[in-house]
Amino acid sequence: MGKFNINHFICRSDNYGVIISDKNTGLTASIDAPDAEIIDQELKINDLKLTHLFITHKHLDHIEGIEYLKDKYSCKVIGPEKEKDEIxxxxxxVIDEEYIDFSGSPIKIIETPGHTLGHIIYHFEQDNLLFAGDTLFLMGCGRVFEGTHKQMFESLEKIKKLPPNTAIYFGHEYSLANAKFAASIWPDKHIKKRLDEIESLRAQNKHTIPTTLDAELITNLFLMGDNTSLKRKLDMGDAKEEEIFSELRTKKDTF
Ligand SMILES: [Zn+2]
Structure with missing residues (x-):
């Protein structure tokens, strides 16, 4: 077990609220601020005081609670330099490859443009934790609203290089739709098995967060553009990884 406790809960309709805390130091961070009241309630239930807010990107469903939470807790708000005028x-x-400290743990900032141009993710290197916001989801990835498909592909390549045992916390509960999409493209055994598991969890209203990078590497098609079976399924046997990614992202947008 690591030194951190992590709580996750649903905010709004499908946003994940995530609170990470260190019992020994009392330091407590919320990843994004989707809903101030619900985050505040979780803090109270767990007898925690918010000390940090780590913001991944500027979308309203990730920042709406900042004002209330900062006013109440005087927490430090950390976010992307490239979106400083909108948050x-x-x-x-913070900028790409910069390190910040949280309770003695080094956190590497990784810029992942694509969903928005300034999107960042937070990698707790020693603790094998990644807070991926709307860049990577379980069996999916964020919609490319501002960047290009090439940028998003390159952002996901950065995640692929992290240690396979990294636990990944993501911004939305989209797992069932993502798994159905993957199975519609390529009903490989790993993908079908995971779809079954997710269907069962969601039928019980249970969370699918977190995932791990090693699970994503064999079930998240957006990370699998070098897989020859997948390429054949798409009739794109000679295509580059980046082209496979782009084809999948386009197909998913209308799935
Ligand atoms: Zn977003």
Whole structure:
């Protein structure tokens, strides 16, 4: 077991709220601020005081609670330098490959443009944790709203290089739709098995968060553009990984 406790809960309709805390130091961070009231309630239930807010990107469903939470807890708000004009009340802005410290743990900032141009993710290197916001989902990836498919592909390549045992916390519960999409493209045994598991969890209203990178590497098609069976399924046997990614992203947008 690591030194951190992590709580996750649903905010709004399908956003994940995630709170990470260190019992020994009392330091407590929320990843994004989708819903101030629900985050506040979780803090109270667990007898925690918010010290940090780690913001991944500027979309309203990730920042709406900042003002209330900062006002109540005087927490430090950390977010992407590239979106500093669109995210309120930032205390610290960060850029690609910069390190910040949280309770003695080094966190590497990784810029992952694509979903938005300034999107960042937080990699707790020593703790094998990744907070991926709307860049990577279980068996899926974020819609490419601002960047190009090439940028998003390159952002996901950065995630692929992290240690396979990295636990990944993502921004939305989209797992069932993502698994159905993957199975519709390529009903491989790993994909079908995971679809079954997710169907069962969701039927019981259970969370699918977190995932791990090693599970994603064999079930997340958006990371599997070098897989020859997948390429054949798409009739794109000679295509480059980046082209496979782009084809999948386009197909998923209308799935
Ligand atoms: Zn978003």
């Amino acid at each position: 309120p009340l930032l205390d610290i802005t």
